[in-house]
Each structure stands twice: as C-alpha cells, then as structure tokens.
Amino acid sequence: MNYLNKLERKIGKYAIPNLSLWLVVTYALGYLMMYMTPGIISYLMLEPAMVLRGQVWRLVTWVLIPPSTGNIFFYIIMIMLYYSLGTALERTWGTFRFNVYIFGGMIFTVIGAFVAYGFLSVTGGLTIGIGYYVTTYYINMAIFLAFAVCFPNMQILLWFIIPVRMKWMAYVYAALTIYDFVTTGAVGRISIAAALLNFLIFYLSTRNYQRVSPKEVHRKYVFKTQMRDAEMRHSGGVTKHKCAVCGRTEKDDPTLEFRFCSKCDGNYEYCQDHLFTHEHIKRS
Template identity: 65%
Template structure:
C-alpha cells in the first residue's frame, strides 16, 4: 500500500488540497446555517441515488454539507476538535495521503449508497427513494477520529473538559458503539456503516505489520542479530538504518527512511515500520 501511494503521490500529488479539513468544516458551517435559516433546502442536498439518477447530480457532493444532528454548542466544540485532529493527521501523513483518506471515505460512502439502492430495487422491483437518512457525515468524523487514535494512541484528551483519557480508550468506546449500531440496525444501516468506514478499515489493515510474524522475517531478524554480534567488517558505509528491522539503503535501494518525531532520540525507521513501531520514551 505504501509503495502504491508513493507512486500515486508522485503522479498526482500536485492536485492535493492543503488544509482539506478546513474546507470540510466550512461545509458543516454552511449546513448548520441552512438548517436554521432554510431547513427545507437540506432535503435537496442529501445523498439520494433515486434523485441523482434523475439528474440531481449535485447530491453526489452536497451531502457532505449535511451537518451531524447536534446542538449549536456541540457543533462549535466538534468543529474545533476535528480541526485539530485533521491538521495533525495532515502533518503526520502529508497533504496527499490525508486527501486520499478523506476522499476515499466520501467515494466509498457514495458507492455504498448506490449498492443499497440497487439491492432495494432488486428486492422491491421498483426504485426506492429516502435512503439519504442512512448516510451522513457522522462517519467521516468517526473515520478521522479513529485514524488519529491509531496514530496517537497514548495522547490524552479531556473528556467533557474534565476527565483525562487516552485516545486509544476513546477509540475502544467508539468501536463498541459501532458494533452496537451494526447489531441494532437493519441490513440497510449495516451497509451504510460499513461502506462509510471502509476507508478506515483499509487504512488500519494496510498499516499492520504482518511481516513481523512471518517465518521469513523472523529468520531475517535472527540473522541480523547474529551479524550485529560479529566484529564489524569492511562493508560499505550506509546513511540510513531502520531501528526495528535493521535494513539499510544497501538492502533495498527503493526503501524510504524517516526519523520519528514522537520518539525521544534519533531513531530512524523504514517505510514499513514508520507508522507501526512503538514510540520510544526515555522517561
């Protein structure tokens, strides 16, 4: 996945939108404003495949303006909170990868809406409208939160501005709520939830370090440790070395190496371990 995104970024990185989270939250502000001044307009913005196929193609985009159902005070807190999360993720991943993550979630949600529309058409034999209620921006927000929790699991936030809690435990609570929603809702709701969060599932499973448990990787680590115990030879000098697997640019010229800003000390990691390693703290 990393190699694919690297190639894609080289070709299309110039089209990435900086500060994308600002534009998304600005859309929420527009949606909240419409909900107070002209609530009837929101009916023309929802993600409804029935009306999209009849020519209302703007619904493919305008559903992102639909604000989550909440009070104005909660909306203000949400905008501030998700602005911070979005900015942090963009700094961590880079503008292009953050764009891919957000737009991937939007595209998966649209595909899910049309899959649901097709299934319901096959079941009832007639076009069915009114599915916009199943798809909302709640899951875009949840995908941002879950991705941040995976990248910064030990970061603490103040729940209700009082209770300190780590992001990983909040993510566990979110996960339980998602599972509860999947159990409680009908099959149409399950399709909407799964497709809306598919970008997070792809991100999560693609960043797991499955190589660490493979026999080949275990053998390679053992070989590396035995070589490290031997006296240094006269091999070539390397500029980069992964603190986890020990690979250098001499092992694979295509490897990319970066220092981790969260580790205390100068620890450099290859592209396979940059986002999956456990941060080193001296204290």
C-alpha cells in the same frame, strides 16, 4: 504503500492543503442553510434514486449535511475537535495522503449508497430514504479512529474535566459503531461499512504482518532448532545428576531418581538405590 508514493508523485500537486478547514467551513455552511431553510436538507441528501433521475448535485451536496444538527454549543465543540484532529493527521501523513483518506471515505460512501439502492431494488424494498443513512458522521469517525491509531497515548479532556487517552476513547467509539452496525438494517450496515472502509484499509496497511508470515515462522523454527542442537553439542557428556556411590547418571537410566543427602557434609547426590543405604560422609 508504494502505490500511494507513485500516485503522489503524479498528482500530489493537486492535493488540497488544510482540508480540515474546508470541511469545517462546509459543515458550517450546511448548518446555516438548514437553520435558515429547514426543508432544504431533503434536496441535499444523497438519494441514488433521485441522482439517477437527473439530480446529480446530490453526489456532492450530502457533504454539506453536518455530522450533528443538535445543540449549537456541542456542535461547535465537535467541529473544533475534528478540525484539530484532522490538522494533526495532515501534518503527520502529509497533505496528499490526508486528501486520499478523506476523499476515499466520501467515494466509498457514495458507492455504498448505490449498493444499498441496488440491494433494495432487487429485494423489493423502498428505495427512497437512503439519504438518511448517508451522513458525514462516520467520515469524521474515521478521522478520530485514525488519530487514535497514530497517537494512542495522547490525552484529551472529556467534558473539559476528565483526562482520557485516545485509545480508550477509540474503543468506546468502536463499540458504539459495532452496536449501530448490529442494530440497524441492511441499508445502515452498508452505509457504515462503506464510510469506514477507508479506515479499515489504513489500519490493515499499517500493520506489520512479517512476524506471522510463513517465511518468518519457518525462519524462527529453524533458528530455535539450531540453537537447541548447538546447546546439546556444547554440553557434550556433562550430566545433571551423578550418584556418589555407583557413579550412575540420568544417561545410564532415564528412570532413575536422584536426591541430595541432608546428613552428609557437602553436596553429595545419590541415586534411589543408594540414598538410604550409603555411609554418611562427615568432615573431621
């Protein structure tokens, strides 16, 4: 990631430290606003049609909508979990890279919303209602998946009881995301893909592709060929089989079969022509 290193040297000083805390505060503020004024959510959603009509605040206020608006107890648990995961990622990657990851997901989500708007405009679909698909749920999902990639064997207590490794939880979340992607409509698919694009870029950029590169494959092939030729040269004229009567080996006739005689005293091997006709060797 040389481009990130260069970017960090230029604008790294502007990165927001402890970004996970700011996300938690944002979610809490949004949850409080919706609890006190339920109808306000319709003015916070990212509706591209409304943005193009001048309601530009929607480009930012959709982040106030928390990932879940259900039971307050589970909401608090979720907030605490994502805060701890985000903090751990920031310590692992550094403040700047974590900022890029989070804000990149948000920017991709906004772009995805306008792509969905353009798709509906061309196909004659209803362009109002896109905001219901644009949430921070998959932004937080990207945090969870990135943490699972970095710490696959770390255990968490599911429902505070069952110890589960992060990689298995990630598989479950990935399966649920794939199910949502398949069962939802075109707008939902665009929103999911856009929100998780930052994780896809992160995952692909951290893989080691050198072992499958054409240059590496050719190098391995040449190495194996050289080792095989060296082994053949080292063995020289040594053979694996030799008849104790006629002295023929597998080099004289590759179709010859050789067997050891169980009635001879010692390890004497005979070709197929002398296996049953030779005189058994007995030690006195």
